[in-house]
Amino acid sequence: MKRQLVVVGNGMAGVACVEQILKQSHNFEITIFGEETHVNYNRILLSLVLAGEKSPEDIVINDIEWYQTHDIRARLGVKITGIDRDKRVVIDEDGGETEYDKLILATGSSAFIPPIPGVEKKNVHVFRTLDDTRALLEKARPGLKTAIIGGGLLGLEAARGLQVRGCEVTVVHLMDTLMERQLDSTGGQYLKRKIESLGIRVMLPQQTAALFGNGRVDGLRFASGEEMEADLVVIAAGIRPNADLARSAGLEVRRGIVVNDYMETSDPHIFAVGECTEHRGQTFGLVAPLFDQGRVLASAITGNGGPAFTGASPAAKLKIMGVDIFSAGSIDESEPGVETVRYEDPSLGTYKKLLLKDDRLHGMILIGDIEDEHLYMDWMRNGTDLTPYRRQILFPPRDADPGREVADMPDSETICGCNGVRKGEIIEAIHAHGLTTLAGVKQCTRASTSCGSCTGLCEKLLRAVTPDFQEETRTTLCACVPFSYEQLRDIIRGQQLKSVEEVLNVYGNRKGCEVCKPALSYMLDMVWCGDHEEDRSARFINDRVHANIQKDGTFSVIPRMRGGVTTSDELRRIADVADKYKVPMVKVTGSQRIDLLGIKKADLPKVWADLGMPSGQAYTKGVRMVKTCVGTEFCRFGVQDSTSAGIELERRLENLFTPHKFKMGVVGCPRNCAEATVKDLGLVGQEGSWQVVVGGAAGKSVRKADLLITVETTEQAMEACDLFFQYYRENANYLERSYDFVERLGIEKIRKETVYAPEVEKTKLLDRLARAKALAKDAWLERETPVHPTQFVQIQPMEVPPT
Amino acid sequence: MNVAGVWTPITKIDNVPLREGRAVTVGGMEIAIFRLEDRCLTIENKCPHKGGPLCDGIVSGATVVCPLHGQRFDLETGMPVLASQPGGVAAYPTRVEGGIIFVDLGGSLKLPEEAAA
Numbered sequence: 001m002k003r004q005l006v007v008v009g010n011g012m013a014g015v016a017c018v019e020q021i022l023k024q025s026h027n028f029e030i031t032i033f034g035e036e037t038h039v040n041y042n043r044i045l046l047s048l049v050l051a052g053e054k055s056p057e058d059i060v061i062n063d064i065e066w067y068q069t070h071d072i073r074a075r076l077g078v079k080i081t082g083i084d085r086d087k088r089v090v091i092d093e094d095g096g097e098t099e100y101d102k103l104i105l106a107t108g109s110s111a112f113i114p115p116i117p118g119v120e121k122k123n124v125h126v127f128r129t130l131d132d133t134r135a136l137l138e139k140a141r142p143g144l145k146t147a148i149i150g151g152g153l154l155g156l157e158a159a160r161g162l163q164v165r166g167c168e169v170t171v172v173h174l175m176d177t178l179m180e181r182q183l184d185s186t187g188g189q190y191l192k193r194k195i196e197s198l199g200i201r202v203m204l205p206q207q208t209a210a211l212f213g214n215g216r217v218d219g220l221r222f223a224s225g226e227e228m229e230a231d232l233v234v235i236a237a238g239i240r241p242n243a244d245l246a247r248s249a250g251l252e253v254r255r256g257i258v259v260n261d262y263m264e265t266s267d268p269h270i271f272a273v274g275e276c277t278e279h280r281g282q283t284f285g286l287v288a289p290l291f292d293q294g295r296v297l298a299s300a301i302t303g304n305g306g307p308a309f310t311g312a313s314p315a316a317k318l319k320i321m322g323v324d325i326f327s328a329g330s331i332d333e334s335e336p337g338v339e340t341v342r343y344e345d346p347s348l349g350t351y352k353k354l355l356l357k358d359d360r361l362h363g364m365i366l367i368g369d370i371e372d373e374h375l376y377m378d379w380m381r382n383g384t385d386l387t388p389y390r391r392q393i394l395f396p397p398r399d400a401d402p403g404r405e406v407a408d409m410p411d412s413e414t415i416c417g418c419n420g421v422r423k424g425e426i427i428e429a430i431h432a433h434g435l436t437t438l439a440g441v442k443q444c445t446r447a448s449t450s451c452g453s454c455t456g457l458c459e460k461l462l463r464a465v466t467p468d469f470q471e472e473t474r475t476t477l478c479a480c481v482p483f484s485y486e487q488l489r490d491i492i493r494g495q496q497l498k499s500v501e502e503v504l505n506v507y508g509n510r511k512g513c514e515v516c517k518p519a520l521s522y523m524l525d526m527v528w529c530g531d532h533e534e535d536r537s538a539r540f541i542n543d544r545v546h547a548n549i550q551k552d553g554t555f556s557v558i559p560r561m562r563g564g565v566t567t568s569d570e571l572r573r574i575a576d577v578a579d580k581y582k583v584p585m586v587k588v589t590g591s592q593r594i595d596l597l598g599i600k601k602a603d604l605p606k607v608w609a610d611l612g613m614p615s616g617q618a619y620t621k622g623v624r625m626v627k628t629c630v631g632t633e634f635c636r637f638g639v640q641d642s643t644s645a646g647i648e649l650e651r652r653l654e655n656l657f658t659p660h661k662f663k664m665g666v667v668g669c670p671r672n673c674a675e676a677t678v679k680d681l682g683l684v685g686q687e688g689s690w691q692v693v694v695g696g697a698a699g700k701s702v703r704k705a706d707l708l709i710t711v712e713t714t715e716q717a718m719e720a721c722d723l724f725f726q727y728y729r730e731n732a733n734y735l736e737r738s739y740d741f742v743e744r745l746g747i748e749k750i751r752k753e754t755v756y757a758p759e760v761e762k763t764k765l766l767d768r769l770a771r772a773k774a775l776a777k778d779a780w781l782e783r784e785t786p787v788h789p790t791q792f793v794q795i796q797p798m799e800v801p802p803t
Numbered sequence: 804m805n806v807a808g809v810w811t812p813i814t815k816i817d818n819v820p821l822r823e824g825r826a827v828t829v830g831g832m833e834i835a836i837f838r839l840e841d842r843c844l845t846i847e848n849k850c851p852h853k854g855g856p857l858c859d860g861i862v863s864g865a866t867v868v869c870p871l872h873g874q875r876f877d878l879e880t881g882m883p884v885l886a887s888q889p890g891g892v893a894a895y896p897t898r899v900e901g902g903i904i905f906v907d908l909g910g911s912l913k914l915p916e917e918a919a920a
Contacts, residue, residue: 512863513861513863513868514861514863514873518861535822536820536823537820537823537861538822538861540861540870541870544823549856549859549870549871551853552854553854553856553859789817789818790818790819790820790825794828795813795814795819795826795827796814797811797812797814797827797828797829798812798814799812
């Protein structure tokens, strides 16, 4: 007959422990009681739910099917109020009794609420459960004055989450260092600077004496007597083990439920696991040791024997995108025999400190550069003698053989500490499901889905095991908005953001810089196809005045001359402009156009009007020109009408913007006189067909373009151009030239998603291009309707001061 | 020579768009006035690196980035943001009253060369 196993607590530690038990024995009939009504979810990712990076569904670890598949009775929303150890039953709040042969207490912990007057007021929250998170999300809105009490891991993550939702957040911390349990004061300074640069206010040391307000909180009063307004207060002042149930049942309890090295409590039928426990005087608040506990408990409860739990050295990582903080081991420098090695670079925001004892790694603080976290953790865990590495210890050389690190690891080694996934399991999954991407590994094993610190290791494993490994590229735009391009496009689309300021205020540091502002401007224009709030202050000067700034502060003017074809009238007007404005230099460009150099800003609108030609966009990241040869019209070798095709192509795409400048060429025969094969997009005429080529370059890089497709008609060639053009616009990173883009994605993928895409996808791409084109206009028309009265006009002072 | 403590009215605040700069030639020099959310700030309009027009730079917080080569200056002090960058520019006290921007053209905050170096 099966024995009855009752688990009180449906959180990460309890359920992970049950998973381990299921692996070892099928002799239990299992009942899990959970006070929350949710299935088991990943509590450490709540901050990402708060920040909108994940949905509540994304963080479910065991869905309801899992319980069913394993014949586990899940009693959710049921609180256990007592244990009768003589009868061996647990008693729920309705008086119902459930018998057990073995009982596991996994009651977790609760937020510690300091005894501050006023904590009972409305709009004072804690941040601990999914329901807490939902409650916060309901309150959060742009501009809401929000105070976070507590500058530890959880407090900072909550702060960022709410700030991303638009709240005006201040972190109030009792100590003079943020995360003082993980960082020293220098590290705390670095962290503070980063947090502040994200647009979060930090006040420390600041003791909150009371929360004031009539029923609803209005603000905080500090011990210093100062006050601060706040409409929302989140208390993140630490956690306390939930041990009342055990205490009332007469089990030994100090701060937590006391367990031995096998996770047994003082009653041989009762075990405990997770944050409710106290082991050798230590309590727990981070997830990794809890999985170790679960494994030990499973071996003990199934009678399999096995390893003992010997405690855990602390390791903590802050989960705020763009703020890399890792701390592990002891950070106490005053310990006898401890030596400290450190490095810092304030401009880069990098700080590394290693604590050594007897030539072994004893603890570490890594800020800004946590690349070597795994190597250091290995050194620390294995007690590696560091004498041979001492000279390069802060910058350990990268292994020449990247597979080496994972090859050296035993299959039983835990790769993902958050979800307790071992190397062997990942390798098995890679083989069984033919995985080639990190996303696949995440989906099948759950490794790397929590804090993300094992992402690098999972990738190394993939690279070592599968020859077809596809790396995910995620380049963060810049420190002001620390998200990847893909994420930012999703954010702009998903959160319906229509101005650079909105993006910076909600997802960035509220300032922005010369790197991210133009990039965000481009992304907004691309995502909304021009239907957005254009903010000229976020644009480089060239895009404010539609001309290219020169070394002396004057500008160059290049009118559009489609396909490099002009007329005597145009040439005459250009000559007249050159005379009238005393243009210092008139130059034929490499793009078959004419450049007028040395024009004053104030003269630009007049010059454009006198030229009577549209902007050639030679100053911007946009469609430059189509260079052509004379083709069948005059050339005796021409087999296609390259001039007409080039003019047509230029008309189709002109006035649109691209991630980087975009140059084109059309040639009427393979002699390639207009160098179409070294352009971003080129058409090469053949007898009866066009070759469409993409990703060519003849600048800083020289690259021959790849063949996208060969088509028979000019119309088909134009469609292929449109498809590639819009695909590049939507998927390239800002300032990524087409030749880098084509190499990054590979021409085959690009073919599959453009010219060989299903009709419906092609139509969508072409529709979006058409929508953008419909709103695009010649920028030089601003000569008649400037966006601002002083866009071009020199301001004259109201009064000349006396001399 | 401009005398310190004299506030010269320069232009209507509406003539300078939010988070942009505009150049004005006044009192024998060229200044760049920047309009931030809550105030205006004024510096010399010439980057000490290669003479770039700072008024045309992108504003980042209370700093401006020279459009020519990316040198960055604090708009309040005129000091370069990176210590490795040589030299700063003069910064002039600025205030807004009745919608008019006033600058104290003699009140340059430029620090002595040795301090700026």
